Amino acid sequence: MKDKGILIVLSGPSGVGKGTVRKAVFSRPDAKFEYSISMTTRKPREGEVDGVDYFFKTREEFEDLIKKGKLLEYAEYVGNYYGTPVDYVKETLESGKDVFLEIEVQGAKQVREKFPEGLFIFLMPPSLEELKNRITGRGTESVELIHDRMEAARKEIELTSMYDYIVVNDDVERAVDKIYAIVQAEHCRSERVIDQYIKMLEVE
Amino acid sequence: MKDKGILIVLSGPSGVGKGTVRKAVFSRPDAKFEYSISMTTRKPREGEVDGVDYFFKTREEFEDLIKKGKLLEYAEYVGNYYGTPVDYVKETLESGKDVFLEIEVQGAKQVREKFPEGLFIFLMPPSLEELKNRITGRGTESVELIHDRMEAARKEIELTSMYDYIVVNDDVERAVDKIYAIVQAEHCRSERVIDQYIKMLEVE
Numbered sequence: 001m002k003d004k005g006i007l008i009v010l011s012g013p014s015g016v017g018k019g020t021v022r023k024a025v026f027s028r029p030d031a032k033f034e035y036s037i038s039m040t041t042r043k044p045r046e047g048e049v050d051g052v053d054y055f056f057k058t059r060e061e062f063e064d065l066i067k068k069g070k071l072l073e074y075a076e077y078v079g080n081y082y083g084t085p086v087d088y089v090k091e092t093l094e095s096g097k098d099v100f101l102e103i104e105v106q107g108a109k110q111v112r113e114k115f116p117e118g119l120f121i122f123l124m125p126p127s128l129e130e131l132k133n134r135i136t137g138r139g140t141e142s143v144e145l146i147h148d149r150m151e152a153a154r155k156e157i158e159l160t161s162m163y164d165y166i167v168v169n170d171d172v173e174r175a176v177d178k179i180y181a182i183v184q185a186e187h188c189r190s191e192r193v194i195d196q197y198i199k200m201l202e203v204e
Numbered sequence: 205m206k207d208k209g210i211l212i213v214l215s216g217p218s219g220v221g222k223g224t225v226r227k228a229v230f231s232r233p234d235a236k237f238e239y240s241i242s243m244t245t246r247k248p249r250e251g252e253v254d255g256v257d258y259f260f261k262t263r264e265e266f267e268d269l270i271k272k273g274k275l276l277e278y279a280e281y282v283g284n285y286y287g288t289p290v291d292y293v294k295e296t297l298e299s300g301k302d303v304f305l306e307i308e309v310q311g312a313k314q315v316r317e318k319f320p321e322g323l324f325i326f327l328m329p330p331s332l333e334e335l336k337n338r339i340t341g342r343g344t345e346s347v348e349l350i351h352d353r354m355e356a357a358r359k360e361i362e363l364t365s366m367y368d369y370i371v372v373n374d375d376v377e378r379a380v381d382k383i384y385a386i387v388q389a390e391h392c393r394s395e396r397v398i399d400q401y402i403k404m405l406e407v408e
Contacts, residue, residue, distance in 0.1 A: 122394070165392040178392055185389035188369040188382055190326065 003193070005093040006186055007115050008033060008100045010179070011108035012123030017169050021123060022102040024176045033098035033183070036089055039071070042080035055085065073103065073110035082107070098183065105159065112162055119186050121179060122163035126170040207400050209302040210390055211293065211319050212237060214383070215312035216327030217357035218281070221373045223257075225327060226306040228380045237302035237387070240293050243269070246284035259289075276318065279310035282352060286311060302387065309360040316366055323390050325383060326367040329357070330374045 010025075012018055026035060039055040041062050050056045057065075062081045065071055074083030084101060092099045101111065111118060160166055167178045186192065214229075216222055230239055243259040245266050254260045261269075266285045269275055278287030286308055296303045305315065315322060340350055364370055371382045390396065 121392075160394055161398060163394050165389065166394050166397050167392055178388060181385040181388035182392060184382060184385035185369065188325075188371055188386060190364055190367050190370050193370050194364060 003096060003195075005033075005096050005098040006183070006192070007089065007093060007111070007118035008098055008179075008183060009108050009111055009118050009120045010100070010102045010123060011105050011120070011163075012169075013105065013125065016123045016125045017172070018102050018123055020172055021169060021175050021179070022100070024172050025100065025179055028176070028180070030180075033100040034092050036084055036092075036099050036101050038082055038103070039065070039074075039085055040080055040082045042082075057081075072114060073107035075104055075106045077104065084111075109162065119165075119182065120163040121165045121167055121182060122160045123175065124160070124166050124168045126168055207300060207396075209237075209297040209300050210387070210396070211297060211315070211322035212302055212304045212387060213312050213315055213322050213324045214304065214306045214327060215309050215324070215367075216373075217309065217329065217360045218353050219357065220327050220329045221376070222306050222327055224376055225373060225379050225383070226304070228376050229304065229383055232380070232384070234384075237304045238296045240288055240296075240303050240305050242286055242288055242305075242307060243275070243278075244284060244286045246286070261285075277307065277311035277314035279308055279314075281308055281310065281356075282349065288315070309363055313363070313366065323369075323386065324367040325369045325371055325386060326364045327379065328361070328364070328370050328372045330372055 010018055010022060022035075025031060037051065037053075037055060039057055039062065041057055041059050042054075044050065044054070044056050048054065059081070062074075062083070065083070065085070066074060070086055071083040072086040072089055074081055076082075082104070084103065084107070089099050089101075103111070108120060112120060165178075165182050167175050167182075169175045214222055214226060226239070229235060241255065241257075241259055243261055243266065245261055245263050248254065248257070248260055252258065263285065266278075266287065269287070269289070270278060274290055275287040276290040276293055278285055280286075288305055288307060288311065293303050293305070307315070312324060316324060345353075369382075369386050371379050371386075373379045
């Protein structure tokens with residue numbers, strides 16, 4: 001009896017190290033999930049291979065796919081489109097395999113709307129952990145500056161409430177360990193497996 | 205700043221191997237949680253030690269503790285009381301340590317009402333047939349008792365929707381791996397860590 005795969009979405013603020021963590025996730029020998037390759041209209045960089053690093057498309061092709069509803073999520077970033085082709089994701093999940101997406105925060109929000117049952121992980125910069133020290137510890141900042149920083153921090157935290165898990169990227173291998181634990185745990189979540197057991201009991 | 209510990213509740217039908225799994229959980233060198241020893245009025249089995257496997261009490265002693273509100277949960281099961289002393293659990297959680305309870309299904313239901321934020325894991329037999337083998341395999345129980353336990357097990361499995369996670373006990377070490385992953389993942393759940401950040405921000 002095969003269950004559907006889980007859609008794993010790794011996101012977080014720009015510069016937090018999502019790409020590095022994703023590569024470390026897939027470099028482990030026991031990586032059991034499929035990586036969903038993104039689509040982009042930006043030019044390939046030296047050494048980048050179409051269908052490996054990205055699917056490279058023209059603007060016309062990309063906009064045609066948007067119109068046809070063939071993108072799970074997309075965003076325009078510094079003049080180029082980036083997106084996730086939906087068919088690959090759906091087919092892979094149906095086959096029982098987990099799919100791993102590493103995407104920007106804007107895109108993650110779109111995926112949450114379409115796949116509320118996905119597993120959403122927010123990669124948190126370690127500096128936020130030291131926020132209190134940074135803001136109050138120095139003792140040299142104006143009340144206004146402290147207030148502004150607290151407001152910025154609050155907004156970041158409000159963003160994270162959309163996610164199921166928060167992983168602090170203080171150390172890449174530690175972050176990867178946590179991601180593996182999260183995926184293993186999610187496969188035991190009662191709302192995901194209960195249907196399987198109800199079937200089992202009916203056979204008895 | 206220290207956050208409260210997580211109350212981890214391992215439960216499941218009688219005979220599923222809760223005790224064996226719990227011992228294997230605590231035999232690992234990286235076990236970081238505190239075990240809350242249960243109290244019971246049943247007779248010690250061969251090799252069981254008072255204050256290690258259980259606190260063994262008389263019915264009179266047990267009923268006195270019920271009256272005084274000193275039990276987090278208790279149940280009468282096949283003619284004997286089983287329960288969890290409440291003070292130890294509360295103090296340990298407040299100190300920031302996770303507490304591990306291994307209890308019967310009736311008791312888990314009471315704990316869920318008092319600690320909805322607990323982490324509830326249901327240990328599932330690989331099949332009801334397997335469960336019967338385990339219950340009869342102990343070789344120390346009467347036919348009537350075996351029948352009663354099978355009926356109870358069937359009813360208990362229907363209660364799994366109350367749990368956050370379901371772990372199949374097909375292999376003890378595999379079940380323990382999953383429990384460790386679940387606890388590690390829960391420490392990354394956004395609803396648990398967001399409170400930490402909010403508290404941190406309130407210290408203005």
